[in-house]
Amino acid sequence: MKQIILWLLLVLPWLSLFFLKMITVRRYIPVALFMTVIHSLAYQAAHHYGWWNEKGSSLFGWDTIIPVPWVYGAYFVIVIWVFHFTFGKFWRYLTVNILLDGGFMYIVYPIWGRLGLVSGNSTLPTITVVAMMVGFSLIIYLFQLWLDGAQSNLDDQN
Template sequence: MKIMKYSKVLLMMMMLLPWFTVPILGKISFKRFLPAGLFITIVVRIVNFIAKKRKWWWWYETLHPKVSGVIPFMWGPFLVGSIWILKWTYGKFFRYMILNLIVDLMLTYILVDYLTKFGIASLVRMKKIHLMYVFTVEALLLYGFQFLKEKVLVSSV
């Protein structure tokens, strides 16, 4: 299939393109929300480790034989997207959850189908609704981390 020929290129673009938006974020926002973004990237890595063991989903394509296809997703749209979402919504929890729900719905019900079509990844033993639950827990962890970080920093100053 000709589409699969370009899957490595798509993975690379998925990882690199979000980083072109970082200068627009602003230095202050980037520094403020980067720790939470890195935290959630680590959480996603742990979840992916569990998912691989339990065969919840599978990444077929890799950038390198020893680098899972989830790595470009984690270090690209997930990390940068988390920082953007926090920049736009932090301090407004209801708005944060609504925006996350919209983004997660797009990831789950649109992007997963394209990843499958391009032979990059697919859900195996997990339904899309369960993936939404995973994304929701991750969203709560992200917001909670930022909340605690700011509470600790504010109280220590």
């Protein structure tokens, strides 16, 4: 059952992108990829420094450090959806991210821990992880602003 849930967490978010216009998906794919890199680095650092351990969310056996279903499935696609609904409205974006990150860490993550989908072993306080996630969201917001500015400059030159 656990493997089925992990596969669904990897595949279903991607299927949800069919409900967006292709231009929207193309616009926000770079920021989602950037967030994937940030999350991958964060999981590497967490493994190295012993902040948390996600062995319970391995889908393939080789993904014990970076959980593929979360980082390359759900997180990736959620970034696109959040940017679709909130980009350009910073306070809405920040509020949505705080609610999603806090809700995930304080409500969803403990439930998944009881179901065995995540290990739940962390040396960091939950609020620290939420603050880290919100910090990442601020970084990627700035990245998207930069991308839009660069695209605008290219459009002006043509």
